[in-house]
Amino acid sequence: MTVATPVSSDLDLFADEVLLDPYPYFAELREQAPVVHLEKAGIWALTRHSTIREALGNWAVFSSRSVAFNDQMNQALAGTSLATDPPDHQRLRSVLSERLMPRAVRGLQEDIDAKADAMVAELVERGSFDAVTDLASALPLAVVADLIGVQGEVRDNMLRWGAAAQNVLGPMNPRTVENFPVAGQLFQWAHNAQAEELAEGSMGRAIFDAAERGEIPPESAGMIIHQYVAAGLDTTIAGIGNAIAQLAANPDQFDLLRADRSLLASTFAEALRYEAPIHAMGRLVTEDVEIEGTLVPAGAQVAVLFGSGNRDSRRYEDPDTFLARRNPLDHLSFGYGVHGCAGQALARLEAHAVLDALARRVRRFTIGQPERRPHNEIRSLYALPVVEVDPA
């Protein structure tokens, strides 16, 4: 084996301009090498589709002990499925994933479809609205709040808590520091909640009752509720908002979906490929590893760039074009391997419900200027004004 000098760059992955439009930076890194040493931060970025899949599939070398880019969060996450390697990982994941398997969430479909349809019907009637606030955020918030069984103040805090819980995964930049107290409020609430606070008949109530009966470890109930808000809210909001933005920007692709709603799954997969909701996830290299001739040393902090792998022309033809028919089943936005997203069936139910209602009820929608704000971890729209709707 010939070990090459690592390719390096002085890019700050978490700078505002990179977070607002990462693709030109990703393209540059990707063309430089499959792994690039970001010297200033001391991070090794994985840039290509095949490299990312291989690393995510190799949990023994690419450990999840440093999924976050700061030590404080990595310590706080210890003991969650997200930050634990096998063999302990499976036990931690199963407590949560049991309730998120496709067959477990199937029972929610009717309710989620009805919620999405009612929202879209009301918005079409209104004629102009914000597709992020009124739809992409409103649906996941309603779904997750009802699943957990909360109303009032807790529900009002959930969007703020969810965004903060993701922001603190970044490096110790001002965004992370500012968000620590807010993320702490979510942690405190979730871990101190009592069964009686949650609506009767809700999944949240059932989980806390199960903990009280000793069927699951007492700390698991809080952990599960925490994950629904921290992992299940902002990610889904980003996925749905980005999908609506792409359909508005590409009316020909929206027409394809309107004409053939069996393209729903393909359209949402393509939206996730085109805009990965999670900017970067970390990994800790446990032993010296060679990636296509470059030695990455034991102890290195890696950044897995899902959005870069998703736009890799080695894997996808014409990767910067949004194609509703592409059906990119191996996109990286839900991760891959043992940590592959545990909530993807629920996320799909929500997104398909929104896109289906739009495709049935809207012929054309015209949007104003979409607004993004930098966020350390989530690539989401902050606002997407719909200025005119032509009903179907």
Ligand code: HEM
């Ligand atoms: C479009 C929406 C979503 C996206 C893009 C997304 C993305 C991801 C990604 C990339 C991972 C892998 C992280 C890693 O490898 O380190 C992950 C894991 C996870 N996701 Fe999601 N997610 C979404 C929705 C949800 C929802 C609705 C839930 C429900 C609570 C959820 C719960 C989880 C959990 C618990 C894990 C950790 C699994 C494990 O470590 O075994 N996600 N997600």
